[in-house]
Amino acid sequence: MLKTLSNLVKLVRHPSPEVGRTPHVVVHAENKWRLLRFSAPSGRPPSRRLPLLLVPSMINRWYVLDLLPGKSLVEWLPEKGWDVYVVDWGTPGPEDRHLTFDDVVGRYLGRALRRTCEKSDSPAAHVLGYCMGGTLATIHAAAFPDRVASLTTLAAPVAFGDDGILATWTRSPAFDPDALVDAHGNVPWPLLQASFLMLRPTLTPSKLAFLADKLVTGRGFDEAFLDSFLAKEKWANDNVDLPGEVFRTWIRALYREDQLVRGTFRLLGRPARLEDVTMPLHVLSFEHDYIVPKESAAPLAERAGSRDITHTHLPGGHVAAVVSESAKDRLWPKLESWWVTHDRALRAVSAAE
Numbered sequence: 001m002l003k004t005l006s007n008l009v010k011l012v013r014h015p016s017p018e019v020g021r022t023p024h025v026v027v028h029a030e031n032k033w034r035l036l037r038f039s040a041p042s043g044r045p046p047s048r049r050l051p052l053l054l055v056p057s058m059i060n061r062w063y064v065l066d067l068l069p070g071k072s073l074v075e076w077l078p079e080k081g082w083d084v085y086v087v088d089w090g091t092p093g094p095e096d097r098h099l100t101f102d103d104v105v106g107r108y109l110g111r112a113l114r115r116t117c118e119k120s121d122s123p124a125a126h127v128l129g130y131c132m133g134g135t136l137a138t139i140h141a142a143a144f145p146d147r148v149a150s151l152t153t154l155a156a157p158v159a160f161g162d163d164g165i166l167a168t169w170t171r172s173p174a175f176d177p178d179a180l181v182d183a184h185g186n187v188p189w190p191l192l193q194a195s196f197l198m199l200r201p202t203l204t205p206s207k208l209a210f211l212a213d214k215l216v217t218g219r220g221f222d223e224a225f226l227d228s229f230l231a232k233e234k235w236a237n238d239n240v241d242l243p244g245e246v247f248r249t250w251i252r253a254l255y256r257e258d259q260l261v262r263g264t265f266r267l268l269g270r271p272a273r274l275e276d277v278t279m280p281l282h283v284l285s286f287e288h289d290y291i292v293p294k295e296s297a298a299p300l301a302e303r304a305g306s307r308d309i310t311h312t313h314l315p316g317g318h319v320a321a322v323v324s325e326s327a328k329d330r331l332w333p334k335l336e337s338w339w340v341t342h343d344r345a346l347r348a349v350s351a352a353e
Contacts, residue, residue: 017231020063022075024086028115031099032090035112036062037119038074040081049343050149051083051120053113057132058104058246059192061238062088065130067231067323073332080336085116085125087133092243097185101249106268109140113147124149124346126339130322131155131292138300139260142276143267150280150342152335155318157292158274159299161258165199166291170255177251181244189239200290207233232323261299274303280342281306284314284331291318310338 028035040047054074056062065086066072077084087109092099116125124147129137134156141148160167169175180187197203242250259265263273281304285297294313301311312334314321321331 016234017068017227019068019231019234020066021069022066022072022078024074027085027119028111030108030111032092032096033108033112034088034090035115036086036088038078038084038086040078040083047081047083049082049339050122050346051085051116051125052077052339053116053125053127054084054086055109055112055127055129055133055137056087056089057130058089058136059132059189059240059242061235061240062086064235064319064323067235068227071228071231071323071325071328073322073327076328076332077336082336082339083120085112085119087112089240092186092241094185097181097244099243100245101253102268104243104246105136105140106143109136110144113140117147123147126150126152126343128152128154128335129156131318132157134297135254135260138274138277139265139267139272141279142274143270143272145276145279148279149346150282150339151277152282152284152338153297153300154284154322155286155289155292155297156283156300157254157296159258159261159296160255161261162293162295164293164296166195167255169195170251177248181248185244186241187244187247189241192242193237193239196291228325232319236319261303274300275305277304278306280308280346281310282335282338283309283311284334285311286314286316286318286321288316289318289321308342 022038024036024038026034027037054065056065066074069075074084074086113125113127117123127137127141127148127150129135129152131154134153135158137151138153138156138158141151170177180191253259253265257264260272260274263271263275265272277300281301283297283301285292285294287294289297298311298313301309314331314334316324316326316330321327
C-alpha cells in the first residue's frame with residue numbers, strides 16, 4: 001500500500017516532459033505552417049544523399065516524430081547522415097476556414113518541397129507521409145511528381161470505400177459535413193478527437209488499467225517510464241482544428257466518393273490518380289491499426305503506376321508502431337534501409353543522365 005501511494009505521489013509530482021527537443025531551424029514560415037530542418041550533428045561531413053521531407057497529419061502535432069531523446073525519428077535520422085525536413089502545419093485560426101485543399105496540398109506542400117530542395121541543393125527529395133499526411137503526400141506526388149524522388153506512406157489511407165467504422169459514419173445520411181463546417185468554420189479538435197476515441201471506447205480505460213498496474217506492482221515504474229507515458233499522452237491530447245474547406249473536401253471527395261481509388265480526384269486542376277504515382281514507392285501498414293487498416297493503406301501498392309513498389313506490413317498499431325520502444329529496432333531501420341538503397345540508385349541514374 002505504501003509503495004502504491006509513493007508511486008502515486010511520483011506520478012502527480014512528475015513534471016510534464018518537454019517534447020520536440022531535437023535542435024532544428026525554421027527555414028520557411030507562411031500563414032500558420034512552418035518548415036523545420038533537422039541537420040546532421042555538428043562535425044559530421046555533409047551528406048551527398050537527397051533530403052527527406054516528412055509530412056505529418058494536419059490534425060495532430062508534428063512532434064509525434066520527436067517525442068523524447070532516444071524516441072525521436074527526427075533525432076535518429078540525422079545521426080544516420082540524413083538532412084531531414086518536417087512540415088509543422090501549425091494551428092489554424094478562424095480566418096483559415098476558407099483555406100482549401102488546393103491551398104494546403106497543392107501550394108503549401110509544393111512550397112515545402114521546393115524549399116527543401118533549395119536548402120539542400122538537391123533536384124528532389126524523398127517524401128514520407130504519416131497518417132493523413134501520407135494521403136496528402138500521395139495526392140501531391142500524383143499531380144506534381146517533379147521534386148518527389150521517392151514516396152513512403154506510413155499508415156496512410158488511400159481507399160475509403162471499406163466497411164470500417166469511420167467510413168460508415170461519414171457515409172451516414174445523418175452526418176452533414178456542410179452543416180458542421182457552416183456552423184463552426186474550422187472543425188473543432190475536440191470533435192475530431194472524440195470521433196477517434198469512439199473507434200475504440202476501451203482505449204482510455206485500458207491505459208488507466210495499465211497505469212494502475214504499474215502503480216500497484218511498481219514494475220518498471222521509473223522516471224523513464226513516466227516520461228514516455230506522459231509524453232505520449234501529451235501528444236495524444238494536443239490536437240488541432242482542421243480548416244473547414246479542407247474537411248469538406250476530405251469527407252466529400254475521399255470518404256464519400258472514394259475519388260482516389262476511382263481516379264477522379266484533381267489537385268489545382270490536375271488529375272491526381274494513384275496510377276500517376278510512378279516514383280519508387282514504399283507503403284507501410286500495421287497489423288493492429290484500427291484507424292487505418294491494411295485494407296485502406298495497401299491499395300496504393302496495388303494501384304500505383306511505379307515499377308518499384310515495396311509493401312511492408314508490420315505488427316503494431318497506428319501510433320505505437322512509430323513511437324514505441326520497438327520502433328527504433330523494427331520500423332526505423334526498415335525505413336532507413338529502403339531510403340539508402342533507393343538513394344544510391346536514384347543518384348546513379350542522375351549521374352548517368
